[in-house]
Amino acid sequence: MTRTRLYRLGAAVATAATLLIATACAPGPSGGGTPAAPTNEVSKDISSAGPVTLSVWDQNTDGGMVKAQEQLNTEFQKMYPNVTIKRTVESFSDLKSTLKLALSSNTPPDVVQANQGYPDMGAFVAAGMLRPMNDYAKLYGWDTYYPESLLKQNSFSSDGKTWQGDTLFGVSQTGEVVGIYYNREKLASLGLSAPTTLGELDAAMAAAKAKGMLPMAFGNLDKSPGIHMFGVVQAAVAGAPAVKNLVSGREGAWTDPASLKAAQQVAAWSAEGYLTPGTNGVSRDDAVATFGKGGALFTLTGTWLQQPLQDALGDNVGFTTLTSDDGKPATTGGQGLAWAITSKSAHPDVAAAYIDFVTNAKAAQVLLDSGNLPTVLPTGYEPKANTLAADIATRYRETQKADGVVPYLDYSTPTFYDTITTGMQELLGGQVDPQQFVDSLQKDYAAFLKNQK
Template sequence: MIGSTRQVHPRGAGARAVLVAALVALAAAACAPGSSPPPAASPAQPSAAAVKTDAAALGEVTLTIWDQEVRGGQAAQMKQLNAAFEAKYPNITLKRVSRSFDDLNTTLRLALTGNEPPDVVQANNGRPQMGAFVKAGQLRPLDAYAEAYGWKKRYPQSVLQYVSYSADGKTFGEGNLYGMPQVGEVVGILYNAAKLTELGLTPPKTWEEFDAALAKAKAAGEVPIQLGNLDKWPGVHVFGTVQGRHVPADQITTLGFGRKGASWTTPENTKAAQQLADWAGKGYFGKGFNGQGYDAAWQAFGKGEGVFLIGGTWLIADLEKVMGENLGFVLPPGATPVATGGTGLPFAITAKSPNPDAAAAYLDFITNADAMKALTTHGLLPIADTDKQSVKAGPQQDMFTAFATVTKQDGLVPYLDYATPTFADTLGAALQDLLAGKASPPEFLATLEKDYKTFVETNG
């Protein structure tokens, strides 16, 4: 998801966010008949001295790239950078396969178990995908390339933790480097400025003001929060936003990274779950939100249906095209900034790629300083050199300001679906039940606690 796509995210969609963002049912997908078994352990790393960084001297190479950068600004920056890469290295041909976040998740596991996987793939940071792929030895550790290219100077540790795992895939947030992200992500509150004006409201500066604005919007016949939760993960972003106003950030981080030392069944989490259930009960999400798709929801918001949309920075470029100055973006309001976020889906090199040096040169190219400028030009949020970019006033500047604020104050907390290999499915389904009134807040949290405790107690 900095999800999802994550997009969880499409967070990077998006995740992503996202994250974003992540369908853990994929973790149970079986290998296709005839596919080769995954390696038992991560492939050995070359020394930094053995890495070939002169991509022009690698001979004729074809790199197959799988990404999920399908939306406007995302697709445009990839097209621009890929063309520039091929112009600089005419000996390297890029074969790009671009899929939606969900389609990529559905097909990636099967592709990695085959004999001829793509060279470079975008893989959701969380345990269900990247963690599982690391454990199966299907991704190449990038530390030698990071040393050769200076990637650890490009990204701070606060970013690198989102793409780091121990070689056995058990520990998330430290160990070897397995991916390179392009974009930063933060989930906040998008709003329709014209509708706020009509309602006599201003962008909320406190959580209480936000809650009151939802009530006023509902009373006026508006949809207070536009939400499409058919795919379950969008509700994770909404819950994470509410949770951040009730639960200490360090506890959310412990839970999100699937570490020991925290619990879901606390008074603070209960308060967050209760507020979310109350919002649903009051009709703040409109009719049929659990059956509406994610894209349909944010596109409806862009057309004027809804006062607020809880979503990630990956949506801003496309929404600004249709809403212009009516689009606004703020962090979840409160005295201390806390927001879900991380990196967009990182680019990784597969263990079976026959061209790892060329693949590493590609990763370096799409994340260098010029690439960060290209991302900015296309309305996206670069994960590096953010403070060096020049952006106009409006939604994009709001996005840059929000990201800088929350990262500088250590308020960025991980996407919750990272927690365990099965947590995206567990949390997504449990949230649908909570929002539909089929589960009480204590029942909802008990479901999460069972999955979380089972994992942390057996993960070693």
């Protein structure tokens, strides 16, 4: 019997969440938004901390992640019997709403999973809600275990104004790439192999439609899938370097020809009937279930659904990512939400030990054993050939080696998540045309960059 207490919360009331956005811009606990630098020496001595109830909030609700997280929590409590984990688990969309409320309370959780970029992590840092973690990175070796590019995604300036700054505020447990899951038998029946370019994907969907198949099971009710779809297409059209510069605010515009072309491609898929009918009213889970039952040739989503799709289709499911016009791997992704320590936690050493336990090399093997992709693949890891696990490991390694993983597009500005998810629903639904869609993205982006100066 586990001592982990599991809580599930409903979505927060919209008005309360709106209130918190204002709170995130208000002074933090010490009278300013910037969190105070830690003053106590950090320690790995957890056993002498006395009885501790560690409050942990995460969004590990998908397939194999449920099993892995429960196993890791149980093992941590066995190692440290003085610690009881009080776990709250939410879907990604619910966590985005409820976490803002929780962090503004007088008794916030000790450990949370925070979405990277300006909308969430940046707002929390600016409000003084997260504890800097550079000292723990040195203590546990995170600064050498993780690639520098991934550490930067979890970093901000200490005031929260500049993403990819010098202060680390979290580390991630899972690696992620968004790509195309395909039904091997259906693809073979069309005389085709796994697509690796946007042109090949488009041609395969046209062939499927001509044979009466649903080309792509896709549901955008949850909104975030729209970010993934546009991210995949934009990276394939523009190439990873250009999109990275755009998301990071270094150069480019969302109205550039490549972004407009990507929007035109997405709109065409919807207009030509390549996607699940009524896609904006279909949940991601329902679309994935349709694909898992053999109801579509493709589905577009991330590696976090490896285990559910493996369970559904066995050896009949494969995974591919696309290359850009220059032949280099390019797709959206990077890593899962960052595990962070809240600034009001009374047990930061225990919190850091927990984060290390669920993200380190030993945890990576637990993740692999339960059908998940760890942020850092163990040296020598080679899954059985021609399996979904092999496809995913190969694509992850290729894109990482080529520096072809583009950060999720909603990291771009504090309001970009709402802007791009609303825009994608309107684009897929035919309420706006591609030019209007990219214009709305650029308006948000330009206003943010202007205020940054």
